[in-house]
Amino acid sequence: MIAALPRLHAVTDDRVVADPGLLERAGAMAAAAGPRLAVHLRARTPGGAERLALALRLKERLAAHGSWLVVNDRVDVARAAGAAAVALGRTGLAARDARRVAPGMPVARSVHDAAEARAAEGEGADFLVAGAVFATASHPGAPPAGTALVAAAAMGGLQVVAIGGITPANAAAAMREGAWGVAAIRALWDAADPAAAARAFLAVLPDAAPLAVAVNGESRAVAPGTTLRGLLEQLGLDPRAVVVEHNRHIVRRDDLAQARLAGGDVIELVHFVGGG
Amino acid sequence: MATTVMAPAFLDTPLVVGGRTFRSRLLVGTGKYKDNATMVRALEASGADVVTVAVRRISLDRTKEEGILYHLDPARFFLLANTAGCYSAEDAMRYARLAREAGFNEFIKLEVIGDQKTLLPDVAGLLEAARTLAKEGFTVMAYTNDDLVTALRLEDAGCAAVMPLASPIGSGLGLLNPYTIRTIKSRLSVPVIVDAGVGTASDACVTMEQGVDGLLMNTALAEARDPVAMAHAMRLATEAGRAAFLAGRMPRREVAVPSSPAAGMLS
Numbered sequence: 001m002i003a004a005l006p007r008l009h010a011v012t013d014d015r016v017v018a019d020p021g022l023l024e025r026a027g028a029m030a031a032a033a034g035p036r037l038a039v040h041l042r043a044r045t046p047g048g049a050e051r052l053a054l055a056l057r058l059k060e061r062l063a064a065h066g067s068w069l070v071v072n073d074r075v076d077v078a079r080a081a082g083a084a085a086v087a088l089g090r091t092g093l094a095a096r097d098a099r100r101v102a103p104g105m106p107v108a109r110s111v112h113d114a115a116e117a118r119a120a121e122g123e124g125a126d127f128l129v130a131g132a133v134f135a136t137a138s139h140p141g142a143p144p145a146g147t148a149l150v151a152a153a154a155m156g157g158l159q160v161v162a163i164g165g166i167t168p169a170n171a172a173a174a175m176r177e178g179a180w181g182v183a184a185i186r187a188l189w190d191a192a193d194p195a196a197a198a199r200a201f202l203a204v205l206p207d208a209a210p211l212a213v214a215v216n217g218e219s220r221a222v223a224p225g226t227t228l229r230g231l232l233e234q235l236g237l238d239p240r241a242v243v244v245e246h247n248r249h250i251v252r253r254d255d256l257a258q259a260r261l262a263g264g265d266v267i268e269l270v271h272f273v274g275g276g
Numbered sequence: 277m278a279t280t281v282m283a284p285a286f287l288d289t290p291l292v293v294g295g296r297t298f299r300s301r302l303l304v305g306t307g308k309y310k311d312n313a314t315m316v317r318a319l320e321a322s323g324a325d326v327v328t329v330a331v332r333r334i335s336l337d338r339t340k341e342e343g344i345l346y347h348l349d350p351a352r353f354f355l356l357a358n359t360a361g362c363y364s365a366e367d368a369m370r371y372a373r374l375a376r377e378a379g380f381n382e383f384i385k386l387e388v389i390g391d392q393k394t395l396l397p398d399v400a401g402l403l404e405a406a407r408t409l410a411k412e413g414f415t416v417m418a419y420t421n422d423d424l425v426t427a428l429r430l431e432d433a434g435c436a437a438v439m440p441l442a443s444p445i446g447s448g449l450g451l452l453n454p455y456t457i458r459t460i461k462s463r464l465s466v467p468v469i470v471d472a473g474v475g476t477a478s479d480a481c482v483t484m485e486q487g488v489d490g491l492l493m494n495t496a497l498a499e500a501r502d503p504v505a506m507a508h509a510m511r512l513a514t515e516a517g518r519a520a521f522l523a524g525r526m527p528r529r530e531v532a533v534p535s536s537p538a539a540g541m542l543s
Contacts, residue, residue, distance in 0.1 A: 216333040235336055241343060242334055243377045248370075250377050268333065270374050271343040274315065275330025275360050276305030276445070276472075276494030 002106055002159065004224070004263065005127060006038040006068050007205040008198060009161050009183035013138065016189045017043040017054070023061055025194045030067035032195035033202055034225035034260060038068035040087055040183070041077075048077060055081035066225065066260045070108065075101040087129060090116075095124045108161070112145065114152035121156040128153050129183060132164025133174055138185060139164070147177040154178035168200040181205060211263040222261055229256040231267065242269050287522055291490050293467050294383065294415035294436035298325045298354065301484070302514040303469065305494025309503060312347040318497050319353065321507035327353045328385055328492070330360050331371045331378075350380055356417070358385040363398070365405035372409050383415045385439070385471075385492075395445040399426050403433055410434025419471050422456040424463060431466050438464055439471035439492065442483055446495045448475030451483045458486045477506075477513035484517025485525070 010029055016022060026039050039062055041055055051074060059069040059081055070085045071078035075093060078086040079102040086098055087108040095107040109120035110129045120128055130153040135144045144164060154160045154177070162174035163183035171182045182201065191197035210221035215231070222231060228251055232239050244251045245268040251259050261267075291298045303326040309315035319327055329344055348355070357375030362368040365388055372384040388405055390398030397420050406416050410433060417437040418430045427438045440460055443449035450473060451457065461468045467489035474480050474493045483491055491514055500506035 216336060218336065237334065241345065243331075243374045245374060250373055252377070253379075268374075269336075270331050271334045272329040272345055272355065272357065272375075272378060273332045274306040274309065274344050275328055275358050276307045276492075 002126060004035065004211075005106075005159055005180060006033075007036050007181035008033055008201050009038045009040055009070070009129075009163070009181060010188045010194075010198070011040040011163065011183050011185050012042050012189070013185055014043045014045060016185065017041070017045075019189075022054075023057055025189060026058055027061040027064075028193075028195040029188065029198040030062045030065040033065075033067065033198045035066035035068075035262075036202055036205070036207075036224060037062075037065075037198060038070050038084065040070040040072055041083075042072035042087070048074065052077045052080050055083065059083065066262065075105075078102055078105060085126070088125075095120070095126075099124070110163075111153055113149065114155070117153040117156060117158075121158055125158065127159040127161065127180070129161045129163050130179075131162065131183075133162045134165030134170060136165040136185075147173050150174050150177035150179045168197075168204055171201060171204050175205065211261055211265075213261050213263070213265045213267060215267045216269055226261050227257055228259040228261070228267070231261065232256065232269075235269075237269065242271050244269055288518060291467065293417065293469075296354075296383075296415075298490075300324050300326075300511075300514075301490040301518055302480075302511060303328065303356065303490055303492040304497060304507070304510075305492070306344055306348070307494050308498040310498075312344075314503055315498075316347055318503040318507040319348075321504045321511065322497065323511045325354050326356050326492075328356045328358050328494070330358055331375050354383075355380045356383050356385050358419075359387045359405075361389070362387060363389050363401075365401040365408070368401070368405045369408055372405075372414060373412075376414065381415075382413055383417065383436075384409060385417050385419060386435075387419045396421055399423070402426075403429055406430055406433040406435050417469070422453055422460065424456065424459050427460045427464055427468075431464050435466060437467040437469050437489075439469045441472040442470050442479065443473030445472040447473055448479075448496060448499075449473055450475050450479035451486070454482070454486050457483070457488060461487050461489075474510075477509040480510050480513035481517035481520070484514050485521050487521045 055071055055077055062069050068084035070087050071083040072087045073089055073092045075086050075098045085106040089110050098107050106126040108127050108129050109125040111117045111120050130149050132139055132144050150162050159180035161181045161183050162179040166182045166184045167187045188194055188197050211224055228244055239253055247266055291301050300323045302322055302324050304322045304324040305328045359368040359371040362371055368388045388398045388401035389395050406418050410416050415436045418435045419439045420426050422440040430438050442451040469490035469492055470483050470488050471492040474496050497503045497507050
C-alpha cells in the first residue's frame with residue numbers, strides 16, 4: 001500500500017506527447033491538484049534521449065507542486081529522470097526485473113482481466129492500472145470490461161487505478177468498486193481548461209492520506225497539498241508574527257503560500273520572547 | 277536662589293553602534309519579569325532605546341501566553357535579538373538568521389555559551405559565528421568574557437560592538453575586574469558595552485565610570501523587589517557613572533588633603 005499514491009492519473013498518448021502545449025497543461029493540472037496528481041509519460045515515440053529530456057522537463061513542472069511523474073515501460077528513463085514510479089504495459093518487463101533496474105521504485109502493471117491482476121500480484125507489482133472500464137476512443141470497438149474489472153483487480157489487495165473512458169461523471173462508479181483512483185487521457189488533456197478538469201475529477205475522489213510532519217517537535221497530520229501558509233492558518237498563527245523554518249531552510253513570508261509540505265518534513269515556528 | 281543645572285548628557289555624544297544612534301547608554305533585557313505589565317513599565321522607567329529579545333518556538337497551544345511583540349511596541353523600542361541558549365556556532369547562526377527574518381533589523385546580540393554552570397562563552401565558537409554573520413551583513417554585538425585578546429579578535433572579525441561581562445550572567449556580582457574592562461575599552465575602536473553581572477545601581481555607576489560606551493542588564497531589574505523603581509535607579513546610575521567618567525575624577529592619594537584653607541585660622 002502506497003499511502004501517497006495520487007488519486008488522479010493523467011496518462012499521455014502519442015498525440016498528447018506530440019502537442020507543444022504538453023508541459024503547460026501538465027503544469028496547470030499540477031498546480032490545481034498538487035500531490036493528488038500523477039502524470040504518466042506514455043508514448044510509442046520518442047526514443048530514449050528525447051524521452052528522458054521530456055521526462056525531466058515534465059518532472060520539473062510537476063515537482064514544483066508535489067505531483068508525481070510516472071514513466072511508462074522505460075524503466076531506464078524512469079530511473080534517470082527520478083520518476084516517482086514506473087508503469088509497465090502488458091509486454092513490459094516483469095516487476096521484479098524492473099526493480100533490478102530501479103531499486104525501490106514503485107512498479108505499476110496494466111491489467112485487463114482478473115487473471116492478469118493475479119499474475120501482476122504474483123510478480124510483485126505495487127499497484128495496478130485496470131481497464132478499459134468504460135468505452136474509450138483509445139481502443140475503439142473493443143467492448144469495455146465494466147466496473148466489475150475494478151472489483152476483480154482490487155480483490156488481491158493492491159491499489160487499483162481505473163482507466164478507460166473515465167470522466168468526472170462516471171469516476172464515482174469505479175471508486176465504488178474499490179478503485180484507489182482513476183486515470184484519464186482525453187478527459188484531462190483535451191479539456192479546454194485542464195486545471196478545471198482536474199478539479200472536477202478531484203471533487204469526486206477521496207482526499208489522499210494525511211501526511212505526518214513535525215511542527216515544533218510535535219508530530220501533526222496535515223492534508224496532502226497543504227502549504228506552509230495553510231499550516232499557519234490551521235494553527236491560528238499570524239504569518240507576520242512568526243518566522244518559519246522548513247527542513248532547516250528559512251522560508252520568507254512571501255513564499256509561504258508556495259511551499260508545500262511533504263511527509264516527514266520538519267517545521268520550526270519561532271517568534272520573539274523575553275530574553276536578556 | 278535657584279540656578280539652572282545643565283543635564284550631564286549635554287556634554288556627551290550619543291551611543292552609535294553599527295551606524296545607528298541611540299539616546300540611552302543603558303540597554304535592557306526583557307526576560308524573567310513576573311508579568312508583562314511590570315516589564316513594560318520597567319523598560320519605560322529605564323529610558324532604554326534598545327531592548328533584547330530571544331528567539332524561541334511559538335506555543336501551538338493557543339491558551340499559552342503570546343509573543344513579546346504583543347506587549348512591546350517595535351516602533352518605540354529597538355529590538356536586539358540574542359542567540360541566548362546556543363552552545364555552538366552553528367546553532368547561534370541558525371538563531372541569528374531566524375531573528376533577522378522577523379524583519380526588524382540586522383542586529384544580533386551574539387552569544388555562544390561554552391559552559392552551563394557559569395554561562396561563560398565558547399570563545400572559538402563565538403569568533404567563528406561572528407566572522408560568518410558579519411560577512412552575511414549582520415551587525416554583530418558579541419557577548420564575551422573580559423579578555424582583551426578575544427575582544428581584539430572579535431573586532432577584527434567585524435563585530436560592531438564588543439560586550440564583555442562584568443560578572444557571570446544573572447549573578448549580580450557587579451564589576452569584578454575594572455582593570456580588564458578599562459584595558460579592553462582603551463584598545464578597541466568599536467563600542468564596548470558591558471553585558472551581564474550588574475546587581476544594583478552602584479555596580480552600574482562604577483562600570484560606566486570605567487569609560488565604557490554602554491551597559492546591558494536584565495536580571496538586576498527583573499529580580500529586584502520593585503523592578504520599575506530599580507529601572508529608574510539604573511537609569512540614574514548609568515547617567516551618573518557616564519557623567520563622572522566624562523568629568524574626570526580627582527587623583528587618588530593615600531594622605532588627607534584639607535578642603536578648607538589652611539590659612540586664615542584663628543591664632
